Amino acid sequence: MKRIFNFILNSVPRPLLIRFSYIVSPIFALILKGDKFTDPIDGKSFKSLLSYGYGKQRSNVLSPSTLSLERHRLLWLYLKNETDFFSAEKKVLHFAPEQCFLKRFRTLKNLDYTTTDLLSPIADVKADICNLPFKDDSYDVIFCNHVLEHIPDDTKAMQELYRVLKPGGYGVFQVPQDLEREITFEDDSITDKKERAKIFGQYDHVRIYGKDYFNKLRHIGFKVNEVDYTAKLLKEDIIKYCLAEGEIIPLVYK
Structure with missing residues (x-):
């Protein structure tokens, strides 16, 4: 999964990436629903967050609901x-x-x-x-x-x-x-x-x-x-x- 995210971030133009994220984020939010971590922006909780990073991928940092980072x-x-x-x-x-x-x-x-x-x-x-x-x-x-x-x-x-x-x-x-x-x-x-x-x-x-x-x-x-x-x-x-x-x-x- 980290390799896939790394490839997408470095290959897809940012304007297109922004539009695409609106489609996929609700899917990840549903899959990762849980009670271990909470996004304070919308109050939703998850069993884990997504990885993110253009160079080195950081684990458990991208909220699947708001797409917020640390x-x-x-x-x-x-x-x-x-x-x-x-x-x-x-x-x-x-x-x-x-x-x-x-x-x-x-x-x-x-x-x-x-x-x-x-x-x-x-x-x-x-x-x-x-x-x-x-x-x-x-x-x-x-x-x-x-x-x-x-x-x-x-x-x-x-x-x-x-x-x-x-x-x-x-x-x-x-x-x-x-x-x-x-x-x-x-x-x-x-x-x-x-x-x-x-x-x-x-x-x-x-x-x-x-x-x-x-x-x-x-x-x-x-x-x-x-x-x-x-x-x-x-x-x-x-x-x-x-x-x-x-x-x-x-x-x-x-």
């Missing part, structure tokens, strides 16, 4: 338990909207919610993150998760994110990050897809971020909180929700 479930719990995101009126911009969040955020009456991406078939606005069509100081909240590692000029992208965020607003900019690595690694000479997946974690990534990612955001002008939310959770909940212990949520403010 980072999505962690962010959901943080937003629900630690913020007023689900109750206060906010203007929200969401880059490359994740399927597990999209419909749920759209139904929240307190949100003025806009999604954007250059390629995603489920985004509202087609836009280049390095040249956004939005006015300065437009959004209370910006989600830009697992996007910047795809962008050759991530400095320009960060500057655009800062420009359109309102003063006093906040953003969550999750990225694949190696916290054992002090300095971000990128090498444009690596063009082979298999090699890129091996080194960067995915065939279309252009870098693997290190600890310096937070300071790069600070250099742009953001105030950054490196939130280890799993440190506040019970060990049994980390296991129950299939979270990555120690994963950092980069919470930024303007």
Whole structure:
């Protein structure tokens, strides 16, 4: 099964993969129904989760019902338990909207919610993150998760994110990050897809971020909180929700 998933992820174009996932996810949700693990986003429980990964496959990480991964479930719990995101009126911009969040955020009456991406078939606005069509100081909240590692000029992208965020607003900019690595690694000479997946974690990534990612955001002008939310959770909940212990949520403010 892991080999099949690996082949599909690395062979099927992402827009087609997104559409296909809507068809197969209900099937897996029914097959894997159980009571060992719970997806906090929809409250459904399973005997196991699915494997996922473009390079090395991670076992028991992909929810068959919402298609959430560890980072999505962690962010959901943080937003629900630690913020007023689900109750206060906010203007929200969401880059490359994740399927597990999209419909749920759209139904929240307190949100003025806009999604954007250059390629995603489920985004509202087609836009280049390095040249956004939005006015300065437009959004209370910006989600830009697992996007910047795809962008050759991530400095320009960060500057655009800062420009359109309102003063006093906040953003969550999750990225694949190696916290054992002090300095971000990128090498444009690596063009082979298999090699890129091996080194960067995915065939279309252009870098693997290190600890310096937070300071790069600070250099742009953001105030950054490196939130280890799993440190506040019970060990049994980390296991129950299939979270990555120690994963950092980069919470930024303007």
